Amino acid sequence: MNPLASWITLLLGVFYVCVGLVVAPSLAEAAADREKLLTEPGVYGTFATFRLNDSWMKQDQATRISQLTLFKGVVEQHREKIAIDLYLLRGMSGHADLMFRVHAAELRDTQQFLVDLQGNAFGKYLTGTGLMHGVTKKANYVPGFPDQLKADLKVASDPWPKPYAIVIPVRKSADWWALDQEKRAVMMREHTEATLPYLKTIKRKLYHSSGLDDLDFITYFETSKLEDFHSLILSLEQVREFQYTPRFGHPTLMGTVKSLDELIEAFAQ
């Protein structure tokens, strides 16, 4: 860490202590059961991307740091109820500078967080560039898969950190939905088999979006090996199911996973 970064961290620390005296009691309450929100079905997942306005950099650093501290307070306050992940998209995606992935039992709670975020001193410098919602569900086709495939799918992913996150929205064609469940199941088995070589290095999570957005699915990935991820997608483009996918990406969102403090530091400098 260079001296400037250290200085910022120190300064932020002082701010946090002061603010902490006030907000600490509420923070002491039980935080959202993050593990549950990230694994159970029936949870609403939201991907919200923002661009940081030019005028942000025109403020002096002290002002920026005090605004980021208020921003930190908003995130921490809502983390009592919902799970919030943060990503730096600037320099990796042309569509946004930062992204929030939010998991909540009710979409109203996510809305309240985003309203508070935009009403916040830091929020005034953010322009929304995209908002996508989906809901988690139990696996649809897996129960009908052969036992060997089911077993193969249980391979755990590597324990290494996975710094890159990719979000790919998907829309299936009307022809896809017109197929009977069995035909779709056969193709989804091909699709799933194509993913097997990548289970270790690529984590994946699926959100169902029909009706909640102009999409059918949001697919979310984490990896430390982008070349592997490229190979995975290339494999998926070659199975029959891909021909029923008029929208894949548009946008493809790519960024790096950041903690709240890391993101604040990136924007404080």
Next chain:
Amino acid sequence: MNPLASWITLLLGVFYVCVGLVVAPSLAEAAADREKLLTEPGVYGTFATFRLNDSWMKQDQATRISQLTLFKGVVEQHREKIAIDLYLLRGMSGHADLMFRVHAAELRDTQQFLVDLQGNAFGKYLTGTGLMHGVTKKANYVPGFPDQLKADLKVASDPWPKPYAIVIPVRKSADWWALDQEKRAVMMREHTEATLPYLKTIKRKLYHSSGLDDLDFITYFETSKLEDFHSLILSLEQVREFQYTPRFGHPTLMGTVKSLDELIEAFAQ
């Protein structure tokens, strides 16, 4: 309600009383027959969405409250003639911050409301992001349905509050309109049957838009269970009629139903 919110409500109250002395007489006149406008055929429905400009938040709170009071006056004045519903879209839809649903006997009356709204002190901070019109009509295909289906459709929706509203514009293909009425009726029966399991938890209203906009229909939904709504749309994507629907959504608008006072409070903070 937190102390800040209470204080705002109090302040707004004082303003309302002052303003009330002036506008009260006109408000005393008979309000628009909202029930009639919301149920009868031949009524024009308008969906107008707006983004709240960044500069809004840069004003101090007292100024914002006085402007919101004028805004409240405009809505109340026009409610004498037309029915106006309000929705908070910020944090739920990437396309807008707020939405008005207006029902009027003449589209000119809706135009006058929107002109007054934009000419208003609060209106200067609004940028229109979408405007869609449709007209209500008697059910087209229902009279030809079997008696059992007709009976099933009469199930009333749950009395519980339905906080979420979704608007999905629809455009049918030229191939759809080229089908004879009978073939379309068969497919619309399939479509309708797919909706039966959701009649209780999802309220629905249909507007006909051909010629009034680049659409054929605007479909409006209210629900408290978004996962049910997702299931409904998934079912509708699987009936044959969906293959004649090149546009479904784009945008899908989603928000929470708000009273005028609730919306004002959200923007006053």
Next chain:
Amino acid sequence: MNPLASWITLLLGVFYVCVGLVVAPSLAEAAADREKLLTEPGVYGTFATFRLNDSWMKQDQATRISQLTLFKGVVEQHREKIAIDLYLLRGMSGHADLMFRVHAAELRDTQQFLVDLQGNAFGKYLTGTGLMHGVTKKANYVPGFPDQLKADLKVASDPWPKPYAIVIPVRKSADWWALDQEKRAVMMREHTEATLPYLKTIKRKLYHSSGLDDLDFITYFETSKLEDFHSLILSLEQVREFQYTPRFGHPTLMGTVKSLDELIEAFAQ
């Protein structure tokens, strides 16, 4: 008319008298033969839409009125040569706040008007959002229609005022133009027969645009019954010719017909 509107009208009157002393002589010259421009073939029709910038409302009313007076002068001056109709789109169309329909013997004259308009004090607050051109021609298919149909087409439209105007740009497919004239004539007869029930309540005018714009036709309508207009378009969507129409609308422009003074009053308030 409310007292504020009356006051504006009075103030505008005073301005007009003063300005009139200067511009009157030129206005005394013969005005464009509006009737001829609106009925003859070989006339160029232009539809120009504008949005009124936010900064317009930030000026005080006296300044706005003086600028609108100059605007009025520009329109009146050019009316000596070209026919200019005005429409309020705000609140009815999401694409613009106002629209000019101009008829001219030479498109250069229309260009000069629009250049003068934008160079004008009021013009600085206008942002162009669309510009479409077409030329009027003698009816192409009508001469070959059966006598009964020709007679039916001669029904005059109602004498009642028609406050609503709708503009729908149209692009035909390459397949349409590849059909021989006879096949197109059969389909245009079907199309024309579908319009018969609406001749009384809906006025229509056709402009040919191929080469002058990314369109083949601009269709212009006036009506007092928007529900009738919806029914007309629904009928037209059901004839075979519609299947050769990849673009119909996009945008559909809808507004209310206004006199120059009415439009000025709307923007002065």
Next chain:
Amino acid sequence: MNPLASWITLLLGVFYVCVGLVVAPSLAEAAADREKLLTEPGVYGTFATFRLNDSWMKQDQATRISQLTLFKGVVEQHREKIAIDLYLLRGMSGHADLMFRVHAAELRDTQQFLVDLQGNAFGKYLTGTGLMHGVTKKANYVPGFPDQLKADLKVASDPWPKPYAIVIPVRKSADWWALDQEKRAVMMREHTEATLPYLKTIKRKLYHSSGLDDLDFITYFETSKLEDFHSLILSLEQVREFQYTPRFGHPTLMGTVKSLDELIEAFAQ
């Protein structure tokens, strides 16, 4: 010419004389061989369109005139090497206010002109809205045409001034390029025959763009009779080759041909 215009011309004259003392020596050098650039193959043609920002009109006239004088200097300096034509698009095309058509032996020279233009005091008020490149080539299909058609094509266009210019970018389908040369030649003969009735009143120039832009061709036209031009395009839409043209226009650019002084005068007022 009205008195104001005369005054501007006078003022510009004074500026030109002063500036002339400095730039005259370089202007004395041989100008680009315009005739050669406009007729030979292997020349790069560029169509650059710009919008004039709102802030331009907010300056006083003297400032604007001095900036236009510097603009004039840039154009004249580069005319030593490249051919520059100017067009007023405002009021005729919704896509731009002015257009430059540049012919150069090397695209770098065109780039240098446009970089200097945008770095110029006047250039700061310009926002680029489009840039298209093509290269001139010897006629591809004509050598194989029958002698009579070749002779017909030699008809010179009318000597009358042709005030209107139209630019239509064209993209052919992959199916077109997959046809063998002979089949394309047959269709291009049909295409060419359709143009014969318009050779006198419409001048045409073709640029090949594949690889230099997201286009295959840029077609450029000049005419004094826009109705004739409309008829020409209508004829071209009816030959088979048109079915292999997924993009024709988008945008169609239309404007009036202006000399450098005429354009300056238009923007000085």
Next chain:
Amino acid sequence: MNPLASWITLLLGVFYVCVGLVVAPSLAEAAADREKLLTEPGVYGTFATFRLNDSWMKQDQATRISQLTLFKGVVEQHREKIAIDLYLLRGMSGHADLMFRVHAAELRDTQQFLVDLQGNAFGKYLTGTGLMHGVTKKANYVPGFPDQLKADLKVASDPWPKPYAIVIPVRKSADWWALDQEKRAVMMREHTEATLPYLKTIKRKLYHSSGLDDLDFITYFETSKLEDFHSLILSLEQVREFQYTPRFGHPTLMGTVKSLDELIEAFAQ
């Protein structure tokens, strides 16, 4: 070089010396192995385009030069780890003013460069207009080509400078990926044979993008003969493989290759 340019160069020189005293030590460290990054597989290539804001030119020249010096420092610092090429797009591409091509072993390093660039004093005047990523891989189809074709491909390109660079993003259709590898190989052989006549005058580099962006490939070209490049693309449009390419360009980016100093000089003036 004109006197003004000389003066700028001198001034920049003075700045560089001053800055050099501070940054020289770090610059002394080993620079990224550019040759390796530009030739090996498994390297991530990024194409980032930016527009220079209008406000840039409104600063005085000394301020601009000091900001460009800081910009130079950022590029040089990151060149220790990644390979950075620069291009002037203004006047050649309507989509951007400048472009960076970055090669890095890890996309995080490219992200850090772009974050630092935008956080820089010069970066505040840049607006991102596009960001595309790909990864280099060993040739896919070449190993299966006949020996003669392999030998033909080994022709080295001309040693002459190639001032023009063109970037064309490519997306293949689902039908392409559904073909078996052998059928694709036959078509890629045709594709490759079409490029043979241009190997000498056009340098080419391929990046694989599936999953990393809404693309399958980014193709990069350098040439001194744009007419040759046009002929190459025309040839490629005529092979069967092109029919499986729904996106070719959109945007086509074209510019001139510049050294860091040349680019700085262009923006300092």
